[in-house]
Amino acid sequence: MAYSDKVIDHYNNPRNVGALSKEDPTVGTGLVGAPECGDVMKLQIKVNEQTQVIEDAKFKTFGCGSAIASSSLATEWVKGKTLAEALSIKNTDIVKELSLPPVKIHCSVLAEDAIKAAITDWKKKHDDNGK
Amino acid sequence: MDYFEVFGLPRVLGIESATLERAFHDLSRKYHPDYFTTASEAEQAQALRMTALLNDAYRTLRHPVRRVEYLVSLEGFKPDGSKVPKSLLMEVFEINEKLEEVKTGNASVEEIDSLRALIHQKRDKFDTELQAASQEWDELLKSGAPEAKRKEQLAKLTEILSESSYIRNLERDLEGH
The missing domain is CATH 1.10.287.110 (DnaJ domain)
Structure with missing residues (x-):
């Protein structure tokens, strides 16, 4: 199976690889996995508390090229977006952008789940702080 | 057929x-x-x-594991990532990070050995669990247990498979290195 040029580009030059401090209250961390293939993906967002804009995003994925490309693209897309906008990113958008074949669709699902998990984590931190 | x-x-x-x-x-x-x-x-x-x-x-x-995978899919069960405990995911992530150090040549022989031992120990634990759950399934089948009981057991088998897939992946990665 051949990877699309965009997948290869993200795989060879992944954007935003790395980590943000999990303890930082402005950082939300999403950790998700796909039991079908054993891939694990960590996606982190740094959110401006006033504007709710995602100012930075980092990821680290252990998995196939499509999983790495999906999460790399996800970090690119969420940066500069508000939490509400980021929540509207669908896995099908990632599939389209990267031309993922049907057997790799679960990689895009994983990336969408990771964005949602990171946002949930951030919101949880803020609910607690508000109390 | x-x-x-x-x-x-x-x-x-x-x-x-x-x-x-x-x-x-x-x-x-x-x-x-x-x-x-x-x-x-x-x-x-x-x-x-x-x-x-x-x-x-x-x-x-x-193949004892593929056999279980086949059975659960035949019965309409699918691995579900959301059921895997967060603590296991975190542990798998950390092992993957160590494994990356091994791959880039930044780990000592001792570190590789202890990583291998850790992965094998986890794999063995899952194998034991899967074996026990497989035996339970056979007993349910033999005793003609009601469908609800069988479904419960299939869900349990699927859960063990989901969790162990991460460890198997790590093992493959380590041996492929």
């Missing part, structure tokens, strides 16, 4: 490998295309289909 039916078996998980191998050889002979050279085209095609099915069935059923 499912893989169990190919071998005339109920959907059991405890299958003796010697028994399966013998049945495989017997059936391979029975369907061997050489015996069908004078048969009709339809019969030849059928024998060929059976041979292919038999090979797939044997490859799947002889």
Whole structure:
């Protein structure tokens, strides 16, 4: 199976690889996995508390090229977006952008789940702080 | 015809490998295309289909883990990532990070050995769990347990498979290194 040029580009030059401090209250961390293939993906967002804009995003994925490309693209897309906008990113958008074949669709699902998990984590931190 | 039916078996998980191998050889002979050279085209095609099915069935059923994977998918169960405990994911992530150090040559022999021991220990734990759950399934099947009980057991088997897939992946990665 051949990877699309965009997948290869993200795989060879992944954007935003790395980590943000999990303890930082402005950082939300999403950790998700796909039991079908054993891939694990960590996606982190740094959110401006006033504007709710995602100012930075980092990821680290252990998995196939499509999983790495999906999460790399996800970090690119969420940066500069508000939490509400980021929540509207669908896995099908990632599939389209990267031309993922049907057997790799679960990689895009994983990336969408990771964005949602990171946002949930951030919101949880803020609910607690508000109390 | 499912893989169990190919071998005339109920959907059991405890299958003796010697028994399966013998049945495989017997059936391979029975369907061997050489015996069908004078048969009709339809019969030849059928024998060929059976041979292919038999090979797939044997490859799947002889492997204790693949056998369980096949059973649960046959019964309509799918691995579900959301059911995997977060603590396991975190642990898998950390092991992956260590594994990356091994791959980039930044780990000592001792570190690689302890990583290998850790992965094997986890794999063994899952194997033991899977084996026990497989036996429970066979007992439920034999005693004609109600469907709800069987479904519960299939869900349990699927959960163990989901969790162990991460460890198997790590193991493959480590050995492939």
